[in-house]
Amino acid sequence: MSFEIPIGPQHPALKEPISLRMTVDGEVITGVDIRLGYNHRGVEKLAEQKTWIQNIYLTERICGICSHSHATCYVQAVEKLMELLPPRRGLYIRYLVSELERVHSHLLWLGVAGHEAGFDSFFMYTWRDREIVMDLLEMISGNRVHYAINTIGGVRRDIDEGQKAKILEGVATLRKRSEYYFAIGANEPSFVARIAGVGMLSKEQAVSLCAVGPVARASGVARDVRKEDPYAVYDELDFELCTADSCDVLGRVVVRVKELLESYKMIEQMVRNLPDGDIAVKAPRKAKPGEAVSRYEAPRGENIHYVKSSGADKPERLKVRAPTLGNYPATIEMLKKGFIADIPLIFAAIDPCICCAERAVTLVDAANGAESIVRMSELRRRALARAKNAPVKGNAVWPF
Amino acid sequence: MAVLRNLLYLLVYPGILFLFVYSTFCEWYDRKVFARLQNRMGPTHTGKFGLLQPIADFFKLMAKEDIVPEAADKGLFNALPAVGLAVVSTAALLLPVWNFDLGQPGWTSFSGDIIVMLYLLSLPTLILFLAAWSSTSLFSTIGGARVLTMLFGYEVPLFLSVLSPALLADSWRLAEIAAFYQKRPILLLANVLGFLVALVAVQAKLERTPFDIPDAETEIVGGTFTEYSGKKLALFRLTFDIETVVASGLLAAVFLGGFPGGAIVGFLHFVVKTLFVIFLLSCIRAMSSRIRVDQVIALSWKVLAPLALVQLLVSILLKGLLS
Numbered sequence: 001m002s003f004e005i006p007i008g009p010q011h012p013a014l015k016e017p018i019s020l021r022m023t024v025d026g027e028v029i030t031g032v033d034i035r036l037g038y039n040h041r042g043v044e045k046l047a048e049q050k051t052w053i054q055n056i057y058l059t060e061r062i063c064g065i066c067s068h069s070h071a072t073c074y075v076q077a078v079e080k081l082m083e084l085l086p087p088r089r090g091l092y093i094r095y096l097v098s099e100l101e102r103v104h105s106h107l108l109w110l111g112v113a114g115h116e117a118g119f120d121s122f123f124m125y126t127w128r129d130r131e132i133v134m135d136l137l138e139m140i141s142g143n144r145v146h147y148a149i150n151t152i153g154g155v156r157r158d159i160d161e162g163q164k165a166k167i168l169e170g171v172a173t174l175r176k177r178s179e180y181y182f183a184i185g186a187n188e189p190s191f192v193a194r195i196a197g198v199g200m201l202s203k204e205q206a207v208s209l210c211a212v213g214p215v216a217r218a219s220g221v222a223r224d225v226r227k228e229d230p231y232a233v234y235d236e237l238d239f240e241l242c243t244a245d246s247c248d249v250l251g252r253v254v255v256r257v258k259e260l261l262e263s264y265k266m267i268e269q270m271v272r273n274l275p276d277g278d279i280a281v282k283a284p285r286k287a288k289p290g291e292a293v294s295r296y297e298a299p300r301g302e303n304i305h306y307v308k309s310s311g312a313d314k315p316e317r318l319k320v321r322a323p324t325l326g327n328y329p330a331t332i333e334m335l336k337k338g339f340i341a342d343i344p345l346i347f348a349a350i351d352p353c354i355c356c357a358e359r360a361v362t363l364v365d366a367a368n369g370a371e372s373i374v375r376m377s378e379l380r381r382r383a384l385a386r387a388k389n390a391p392v393k394g395n396a397v398w399p400f
Numbered sequence: 401m402a403v404l405r406n407l408l409y410l411l412v413y414p415g416i417l418f419l420f421v422y423s424t425f426c427e428w429y430d431r432k433v434f435a436r437l438q439n440r441m442g443p444t445h446t447g448k449f450g451l452l453q454p455i456a457d458f459f460k461l462m463a464k465e466d467i468v469p470e471a472a473d474k475g476l477f478n479a480l481p482a483v484g485l486a487v488v489s490t491a492a493l494l495l496p497v498w499n500f501d502l503g504q505p506g507w508t509s510f511s512g513d514i515i516v517m518l519y520l521l522s523l524p525t526l527i528l529f530l531a532a533w534s535s536t537s538l539f540s541t542i543g544g545a546r547v548l549t550m551l552f553g554y555e556v557p558l559f560l561s562v563l564s565p566a567l568l569a570d571s572w573r574l575a576e577i578a579a580f581y582q583k584r585p586i587l588l589l590a591n592v593l594g595f596l597v598a599l600v601a602v603q604a605k606l607e608r609t610p611f612d613i614p615d616a617e618t619e620i621v622g623g624t625f626t627e628y629s630g631k632k633l634a635l636f637r638l639t640f641d642i643e644t645v646v647a648s649g650l651l652a653a654v655f656l657g658g659f660p661g662g663a664i665v666g667f668l669h670f671v672v673k674t675l676f677v678i679f680l681l682s683c684i685r686a687m688s689s690r691i692r693v694d695q696v697i698a699l700s701w702k703v704l705a706p707l708a709l710v711q712l713l714v715s716i717l718l719k720g721l722l723s
Contacts, residue, residue: 006538011621012618012621013617027542027694117689118610118689119609119689119690120438120609120686121437121686121687122689124438124439128439188688190610190688190690190691191689193691194689194691339692339694340620341613341616341619341690341693344619
């Protein structure tokens with residue numbers, strides 16, 4: 001019996017709207033179709049109306065989990081454009097926050113993977129420990145989600161000796177716990193039975209479909225911007241590129257836990273070797289005409305921002321390529337020939353951040369599938385007309 | 401007088417009222433244990449220590465809007481929750497805690513009641529499948545298919561492991577089996593393997609992690625219950641709560657030496673032993689992740705069924721040795 005099941009746009013496994021149409025034969029998936037565009041926010045257009053400084057806070061709001069990644073990627077591009085060189089201390093603090101963010105993102109992902117596999121205890125434990133790193137981030141920046149620590153030419157807040165000690169203490173605790181989770185994630189039989197051999201993506205496929213981040217690394221592709229094209233402080237740090245050869249969801253779990261341990265190493269190095277000096281240099285109000293591309297290894301993979309300046313105090317164009325977008329083609333391959341039960345796990349294994357990746361919207365007629373281009377004013381007029389003609393709903397009745 | 405007694409028996413103790421209170425207490429206990437194992441608090445707000453939370457949940461659901469899908473088979477869809485509740489409540493009457501006389505079999509304790517009990521515990525699974533099928537939703541249908549697929553896995557190991565102590569005790573009557581082991585408690589040790597197999601099979605029957613496959617929310621939304629809401633969902637939840645009590649009572653009666661000591665002490669035995677079984681079930685729930693339906697079948701036939709056969713062999717050999 002072959003039929004199509006819709007996963008999304010609203011589904012308990014998805015926290016964000018995306019539509020996965022699965023053609024299934026019994027429990028086995030035979031065809032996959034991904035539809036995007038449910039959460040277009042017009043960020044790029046908005047960026048053209050805001051100044052260079054204002055855009056830091058806009059790009060920070062592209063994502064709730066890797067907020068610092070987008071802000072840093074944007075700031076890197078603008079600094080390239082303005083030919084600014086931030087002081088060492090500022091850079092160290094900026095990338096210290098980057099690594100802390102990677103830790104919180106990976107811990108969050110571990111919990112989500114546990115939840116998708118029905119392993120709620122794992123979820124509760126990892127999220128409990130994620131609070132440690134969230135508290136550290138709050139201590140450094142004053143915020144838990146949108147740290148707002150970046151500014152063009154450096155960072156906005158310094159850290160003192162007491163904070164350094166607290167960071168080292170928190171990281172020591174987290175390292176101990178992460179090693180424990182590594183033991184559980186790689187050994188608990190029912191969990192491993194769910195994730196081993198699921199969502200296979202061979203090395204060749206990963207390369208040809210341009211997979212990024214932990215998904216590519218779990219397929220044995222040593223691809224990491226921090227190693228390949230070390231930006232800012234990464235050439236001074238001692239860390240290893242984590243890969244796995246199993247090409248499945250288990251490999252993605254292993255890669256992320258290994259990266260956690262590498263991040264702890266980097267955080268300790270950065271805190272211990274924090275140079276003295278200023279944390280920021282003054283940035284000009286306008287940028288020279290030109291364009292810049294910036295690459296940044298976000299927790300989910302390579303993040304790319306392209307900025308074009310016409311010499312004004314606003315960018316002429318900002319283009320954001322979030323890592324999730326790079327992983328969609330690979331996801332389709334991974335889902336094929338899997339079980340229905342594996343859909344949430346495989347999809348969650350790319351650590352999707354759907355509204356970060358939404359850059360366009362297509363209007364499709366539900367009846368005949370025709371695509372059309374419509375002005376905003378026309379959309380608005382249609383929505384109003386529809387609301388006016390909608391039938392009046394009955395009120396709910398109290399049953400007793 | 402006899403009519404009044406029977407009425408009290410059906411409605412108050414150990415009938416629906418007692419079962420309601422005790423099964424909601426067991427749900428609270430299960431939730432609390434599960435939460436503490438996960439480093440959470442569990443219910444705290446309603447009543448002392450959150451004791452009233454499951455009851456509050458029940459009444460809240462009773463008051464919620466009740467939606468029946470247009471495409472559903474309405475008669476079946478509406479009747480099944482009540483039938484399910486009736487079936488498990490009937491099964492509860494057969495537990496050898498209340499109203500049984502060892503010498504004189506009655507209508508709640510007779511030779512072969514262990515078979516009737518197992519049969520009544522199988523029915524909710526079929527009812528669940530019918531409920532899923534009659535609601536015609538895509539997710540329900542998949543959930544229903546999974547319910548049945550799982551049934552073919554765990555049912556045989558459960559029967560084999562529960563019936564082998566009966567074989568050793570040479571009786572098909574729960575009260576007599578319990579009395580047999582009360583006289584020779586050392587023989588309970590011979591059934592440890594069967595107890596473990598039955599524990600896993602009961603976990604699967606109750607559709608709790610790692611066997612919560614038919615209502616895996618991250619995969620198929622509500623699974624079998626996707627289209628159920630309001631009163632009917634409340635009844636289904638109550639059915640599962642009572643089924644938990646009955647199944648753990650069955651395990652306690654067969655594997656843990658039953659409930660000796662008359663009405664009061666026997667009842668205390670019942671409470672302690674069912675809570676012990678539920679504690680073990682909660683531990684399994686906290687320590688594992690959901691497995692796939694094909695893995696359930698593989699586990700049942702490659703691990704549980706052979707182990708249950710070993711238990712059966714042990715029982716037969718031991719019986720030969722004893723006689």
